[in-house]
Amino acid sequence: KAGVTQTPRYLIKTRGQQVTLSCSPISGHRSVSWYQQTPGQGLQFLFEYFSETQRNKGNFPGRFSGRQFSNSRSEMNVSTLELGDSALYLCASSSGTGVESYTFGSGTRLTVV
């Protein structure tokens, strides 16, 4: 079956702009989690969506938001971009019904200049 698809793979944005990233989970999976990965901070949890509802949230400012559609596809948005937002943004798919491993996409590399 198809894996987790993230688009786009690479993005370059200017400070102050906003950006939207997309994630299509594995078919049948209803949970999508987003992580920010940087060399200094490792993998940091942003939020999790399950059945179109944000179920868990990490410690990121309100500039980071997301949503999930009825087909389980998810988007995350970052507004008023800062240089420090440059990172690899990873999406992870799971059934969302308990403690389980995640299947990750290849990520979107965001560079803010």
Add this chain to the structure above:
Amino acid sequence: GESVGLHLPTLSVQEGDNSIINCAYSNSASDYFIWYKQESGKGPQFIIDIRSNMDKRQGQRVTVLLNKTVKHLSLQIAATQPGDSAVYFCAESGGGSYIPTFGRGTSLIVHP
């Protein structure tokens, strides 16, 4: 093979050696642990998992050991190959939260 903790982010081994990557987890209530492998340009990929009712689990060339007393997890890779070169992350979850918390990662470099 040489064992390192997460405070030493790089492990360098020769092809054919056994590798041991260590991880100290933080939450004594965690009951599910996973090792992921991340190759350059890719997302983390599941390697092996273990639940807290076990202390050892084996896969193909990999073994995970869990010591709940000292909150320590290790990943052993037998006969390490150049294709094993990657960053390895441990993750813990459970104890009321199924959102995994990831360790900082260890870079494994395998020399042919």
